[in-house]
Amino acid sequence: MKRVLVRIAQFSLVFVLLLYAGDWVVLHMRMSRQSAFRIVQVDQFLATPLKGHKEEFDYLGEVAQLCARSIFPHASNPPCWWLERHRRQWEQ
Numbered sequence: 001m002k003r004v005l006v007r008i009a010q011f012s013l014v015f016v017l018l019l020y021a022g023d024w025v026v027l028h029m030r031m032s033r034q035s036a037f038r039i040v041q042v043d044q045f046l047a048t049p050l051k052g053h054k055e056e057f058d059y060l061g062e063v064a065q066l067c068a069r070s071i072f073p074h075a076s077n078p079p080c081w082w083l084e085r086h087r088r089q090w091e092q
Contacts, residue, residue, distance in 0.1 A: 023071045039064045046091045
């Protein structure tokens with residue numbers, strides 16, 4: 001049983017590494033056509049701690065954020081599929 005679990009872990013690791021490598025290759029192919037990144041409008045909020053363990057929330061406005069058209073984050077940019085689903089960003 002232990003041998004089977006080790007094999008599954010090895011195959012999973014190889015699969016994730018191959019998926020990341022393929023994602024990186026596709027992103028760099030898109031960079032040559034200048035379609036690797038996109039801009040998504042996100043709402044930013046500021047959470048300010050107050051006395052008595054309370055917080056004040058302030059709306060900072062809508063900001064354009066750069067995202068990578070990929071499965072994984074690349075070049076310090078989140079993937080667009082994730083950023084489109086999480087349009088609210090909280091600053092501390």
